[in-house]
Amino acid sequence: MDYFLTEEQTMIRDLARQIAEEKVVPVRAELDEKEEFPHEIMAVLAQSDMFGIFIPEKYGGLGLASFELSIAVEELSRACLGVSTTYAANALGTYPILLFGSDEQKERYLPTIAQGKSLVAFALTEANAGSDAAGVQTTATKDGDYYVLNGTKQWITNGGEADVYTVIAITDRSRGARGASAFIVDKKTPGFTFGKKEKKMGIRASVTRELIFQDCRVPKENLLGREGMGFIVAMKTLDQSRVGVGAQGVGVAQGAFDVAVNFARQRIQFGKPIISFQAIQHMLADMTTRTEAARALVYAVARYIDSGAKDISKISAMAKVFATDVAMSVTTDAVQVMGGSGYMREYAAEKMMRDAKILQIYEGTNQIQRNVIGQALIKEAAKTR
Ligand SMILES: Cc1cc2nc3c(=O)[nH]c(=O)nc-3n(C[C@H](O)[C@H](O)[C@H](O)COP(=O)(O)OP(=O)(O)OC[C@H]3O[C@@H](n4cnc5c(N)ncnc54)[C@H](O)[C@@H]3O)c2cc1C
Numbered sequence: 001m002d003y004f005l006t007e008e009q010t011m012i013r014d015l016a017r018q019i020a021e022e023k024v025v026p027v028r029a030e031l032d033e034k035e036e037f038p039h040e041i042m043a044v045l046a047q048s049d050m051f052g053i054f055i056p057e058k059y060g061g062l063g064l065a066s067f068e069l070s071i072a073v074e075e076l077s078r079a080c081l082g083v084s085t086t087y088a089a090n091a092l093g094t095y096p097i098l099l100f101g102s103d104e105q106k107e108r109y110l111p112t113i114a115q116g117k118s119l120v121a122f123a124l125t126e127a128n129a130g131s132d133a134a135g136v137q138t139t140a141t142k143d144g145d146y147y148v149l150n151g152t153k154q155w156i157t158n159g160g161e162a163d164v165y166t167v168i169a170i171t172d173r174s175r176g177a178r179g180a181s182a183f184i185v186d187k188k189t190p191g192f193t194f195g196k197k198e199k200k201m202g203i204r205a206s207v208t209r210e211l212i213f214q215d216c217r218v219p220k221e222n223l224l225g226r227e228g229m230g231f232i233v234a235m236k237t238l239d240q241s242r243v244g245v246g247a248q249g250v251g252v253a254q255g256a257f258d259v260a261v262n263f264a265r266q267r268i269q270f271g272k273p274i275i276s277f278q279a280i281q282h283m284l285a286d287m288t289t290r291t292e293a294a295r296a297l298v299y300a301v302a303r304y305i306d307s308g309a310k311d312i313s314k315i316s317a318m319a320k321v322f323a324t325d326v327a328m329s330v331t332t333d334a335v336q337v338m339g340g341s342g343y344m345r346e347y348a349a350e351k352m353m354r355d356a357k358i359l360q361i362y363e364g365t366n367q368i369q370r371n372v373i374g375q376a377l378i379k380e381a382a383k384t385r
Pocket of ligand 1: 089121122123124125129130131132154155156157158200208358361362363364365366367368371
């Protein structure tokens with residue numbers, strides 16, 4: 001389908017596709033097998049200005065937004081979700097600075113992020129604070145010109161590899177959800193170390209680690225927004241970035257469809273290519289229809305966000321939940337279309353199916369997204385009464 005991309009958007013899509021095909025596809029199985037961080041691919045993305053897409057021109061970026069970022073994420077995800085998660089988590093970690101940073105914080109951090117010289121991570125989750133983010137235990141205690149951080153963050157994408165971390169910690173427990181604050185923490189800050197690297201089912205090129213803060217003194221200038229705004233920072237950040245998880249879903253679904261259709265044209269059974277069987281055609285028809293519907297929703301939502309719309313929680317959740325459920329079903333069907341071959345590591349389909357599962361879990365599970373949509377419906381219904 002034609003989505004009437006501008007010349008600039010077409011260039012970004014074509015460049016991301018070229019990087020995906022030339023640099024990611026040849027190494028994705030090896031990165032997955034060895035659970036290796038994609039340093040070289042990140043360097044290529046940096047050289048190609050891909051890290052600057054959503055950063056304002058004033059700070060050395062391309063001055064574009066969610067839509068263009070989604071296109072780049074989609075193309076990388078078509079090749080490897082481990083690589084695209086590394087790239088997309090950088091944007092997730094940067095949004096708190098972009099949305100809530102002071103001019104000084106933006107000037108200090110955004111130019112190197114735009115150039116791909118500093119990688120970023122976003123740290124909200126803890127052992128007892130998953131879906132229930134209000135359960136955060138990490139504390140930040142004011143001490144003169146510093147906040148002293150203590151606690152452990154769990155399952156942080158880009159943990160250990162990133163240079164900059166946006167971290168949510170409690171500054172005043174008595175204020176409940178209003179007692180959290182957001183901080184920018186540099187990797188080299190004394191008292192900040194990393195725990196174990198997780199062994200995962202999929203997205204194995206992406207690194208997931210614990211962050212450990214032990215009397216970690218963060219200058220007070222690194223507070224994002226005001227004290228007490230931590231959960232607002234986290235929720236607005238996730239609203240902004242969830243459409244990108246939807247774009248990951250579209251990309252991996254497209255990648256799995258491509259692999260399956262190519263296989264179905266070549267695999268001969270009963271003297272014919274299996275694509276000539278109507279049962280296979282119907283599966284492929286549903287796979288491509290669902291993928292296109294997900295793409296149309298993700299693109300529409302990204303464009304809506306970029307229009308400056310304020311209340312984006314419901315539509316971001318809709319894009320995430322729909323496109324990632326599509327990704328899970330299409331990658332699973334790709335394996336089925338390919339029979340035993342689909343189950344083998346020789347083909348990309350099994351990796352795509354393993355990888356796709358995370359999209360229904362991170363940045364808020366799909367159950368939580370449905371809760372968000374449900375809550376929005378209740379509010380809307382109350383207004384129309
Ligand atoms: C590979 C990976 C990378 C990640 N990267 C990051 C990162 O970079 N930064 C970060 O901060 N976090 C990250 N996370 C954490 C991720 O966002 C959480 O795992 C996710 O929000 C779910 O939390 P949980 O795993 O603790 O599940 P739980 O909250 O324990 O949920 C378990 C189950 O219960 C369901 N459930 C819970 N509450 C409700 C409810 N109220 N209604 C209905 N169902 C409910 C959930 O949907 C789920 O099915 C990452 C996780 C993984 C696995």
